[in-house]
Amino acid sequence: MNLTQTQMAPPASVPNAFDTISYAIGESPIGNILAARSDIGVCAILIGSDAEALEQDLGHRFPGKVLVEDEATLRDDLAAIARFIETPSVGLDLRHGTPFQQQVWDVLRSIPCGATISYTALARRLGQPNGARAVATACAANAIALGIPCHRVVRADGSLAGYRWGVERKRALLDKEATI
Structure with a gap:
């Protein structure tokens, strides 16, 4: 799990759950996939060829949020996304749009x-x-x-x-x- 500088700060400045997005990157038949989850639910599913570019894309889409790589927590989400590619459906966090x-x-x-x-x-x-x-x-x-x-x-x-x-x-x- 990667920890950002914000997460390593003293307890008084630790962000609350609303400021944290967990993510993981896996592979699929259409390229790398990044799954991200907020406290409400899935907030991003990104597709690409390069893991680092996917992480940067996630950071640009959610400025000010603490991004935590957490493969163990998102393992099931990545598996569900792979299944979704085969047969589409899902529950989503759509708060991040106008x-x-x-x-x-x-x-x-x-x-x-x-x-x-x-x-x-x-x-x-x-x-x-x-x-x-x-x-x-x-x-x-x-x-x-x-x-x-x-x-x-x-x-x-x-x-x-x-x-x-x-x-x-x-x-x-x-x-x-x-x-x-």
């Missing part, structure tokens, strides 16, 4: 496995017909890969657009869901 981002993420979680929606259609569903770019920004802010299935959002013509964790992973996830 109200608009949370609306986008709620709609995305209602999109059935194997289906897609365009950025424009999603924006219209939210009552913002000119909000496709804002929807794309909300998707990019998603820290819970797979749990909030931003990979199901495509361009208006049905082609694959950017994905925070790479278009090739997006394609692999959609291909996998098509077979379920």
